[in-house]
Amino acid sequence: MLQNARDAWNTTHADATHGVVLVRLTSEPALIIANQGEALRPEALLDSISKFGESTKEFGAAIGHKGIGFKAVLEISLTPEIYSLAATDGPFDLRARFDPRHARDLIHEMTPDWSALVSELASAEAGADPDERIPVLRFPAWVEQPGSWLDTPRGGASTPSTPSSSSRSTLCMRRPWAWTMRASSNGADLLAPAERRLFARLGVFAGGAALEEIEAVCGSGATPVGMDVLDGLTSLADKSLLNTTEDEHGEPRFGMLRTIREFAQERLAGSGEEAEIRDRHLAAFLHHVEEAEPHLLRAGRRRWLDRLEREHDNFRAALDWAVGRPDVPRALRLAGGLWRLWQIRGYLDEGRERIAAVLALPGV
Numbered sequence: 120m121l122q123n124a125r126d127a128w129n130t131t132h133a134d135a136t137h138g139v140v141l142v143r144l145t146s147e148p149a150l151i152i153a154n155q156g157e158a159l160r161p162e163a164l165l166d167s168i169s170k171f172g173e174s175t176k177e178f179g180a181a182i183g184h185k186g187i188g189f190k191a192v193l194e195i196s197l198t199p200e201i202y203s204l205a206a207t208d209g210p211f212d213l214r215a216r217f218d219p220r221h222a223r224d225l226i227h228e229m230t231p232d233w234s235a236l237v238s239e240l241a242s243a244e245a246g247a248d249p250d251e252r253i254p255v256l257r258f259p260a261w262v263e264q265p266g267s268w269l270d271t272p273r274g275g276a277s278t279p280s281t282p283s284s285s286s287r288s289t290l291c292m293r294r295p296w297a298w299t300m301r302a303s304s305n306g307a308d309l310l311a312p313a314e315r316r317l318f319a320r321l322g323v324f325a326g327g328a329a330l331e332e333i334e335a336v337c338g339s340g341a342t343p344v345g346m347d348v349l350d351g352l353t354s355l356a357d358k359s360l361l362n363t364t365e366d367e368h369g370e371p372r373f374g375m376l377r378t379i380r381e382f383a384q385e386r387l388a389g390s391g392e393e394a395e396i397r398d399r400h401l402a403a404f405l406h407h408v409e410e411a412e413p414h415l416l417r418a419g420r421r422r423w424l425d426r427l428e429r430e431h432d433n434f435r436a437a438l439d440w441a442v443g444r445p446d447v448p449r450a451l452r453l454a455g456g457l458w459r460l461w462q463i464r465g466y467l468d469e470g471r472e473r474i475a476a477v478l479a480l481p482g483v
Contacts, residue, residue, distance in 0.1 A: 313345030314354055319390050320344070321361070322383030323400045326432030327374025329366070335403045340395055366429070401437040404430060405449055408456035415459045427460045442476050450477045 310318060320337040328336075330349060338348045352373050355361045360379055364372045375383060387393050407430060414423040427434070434457055441450035454477045461470030477483065 317351040319386035320396050322387045325436040332403050336399045397440045404433050404437045405453050412456050445480045447480050
């Protein structure tokens with residue numbers, strides 16, 4: 120994790136007794152910790168990263184920007200290593216000095232997805248500087264019982280043990296890492312059952328959604344979500360699983376970062392209710408299009424076109440589902456309602472392809 124880079128560089132100490140941390144960057148993801156030249160207790164870091172979405176402010180200036188704390192780190196590699204020149208028979212005291220610009224450039228060079236991840240996170244928060252943002256916490260596929268490898272660095276060892284390549288290959292599947300980490304560290308799940316259900320259902324939305332659409336899609340059904348939708352959204356946002364923005368009218372909009380949404384989609388696929396939720400999503404956004412359609416020929420159509428364009432990713436997802444089912448009547452209605460958006464806002468090529476796909480459905 121690149122943390123407090125400028126502060127650390129500006130307040131570099133010349134004390135030769137300070138430990139030196141050597142980080143060798145490879146093509147594999149890595150956890151990089153840059154402190155302010157203060158003692159860094161590894162148990163504070165390890166306890167913090169196991170509490171997904173919680174601030175580390177309680178650990179003081181040793182962790183976090185000016186005591187504010189952090190909520191995200193780089194992805195931990197399959198072979199995490201912690202090096203220190205500190206004596207292993209005493210307090211584990213880790214200090215670091217580095218050139219933040221050089222470190223940043225190396226990470227950009229060695230991590231192909233860095234720019235996309237940072238830009239995605241930065242775009243979720245107005246005014247964020249992409250060079251100073253950190254991708255969301257993720258754990259590798261082999262993490263099933265994180266308690267074992269968390270205990271190793273707590274004990275002062277230089278290199279935590281990791282599974283062999285053969286055992287890793289058999290575990291190459293995505294694990295519910297956030298819940299696993301929480302259960303291992305605190306003895307409780309990260310999310311309550313109703314929150315899990317809502318989180319999985321939210322994976323159906325592409326590009327986020329307003330509260331009205333979320334309530335229509337997620338708030339009811341054969342299995343009730345089990346909690347007030349707005350309360351659930353607030354709780355998920357507090358856990359850093361959702362980001363919130365406002366539209367031009369000040370109304371809240373809820374969305375997920377790409378990697379988190381992929382995880383939510385996997386949970387939805389395994390829930391047994393994916394077809395129902397996607398059908399409800401299709402119905403909600405078909406209604407959205409048909410509500411706007413008569414206004415596209417009147418004065419003030421720009422506002423309605425803006426509304427449609429804001430939900431374009433959701434329309435794409437809904438149309439893909441209708442074509443894949445296939446649900447011919449609703450696919451025809453949705454494509455027919457979107458053609459003015461495609462025509463006026465410059466999506467003609469996409470519109471032609473999508474209309475052709477609908478017209479190629481059996482029975483059309």
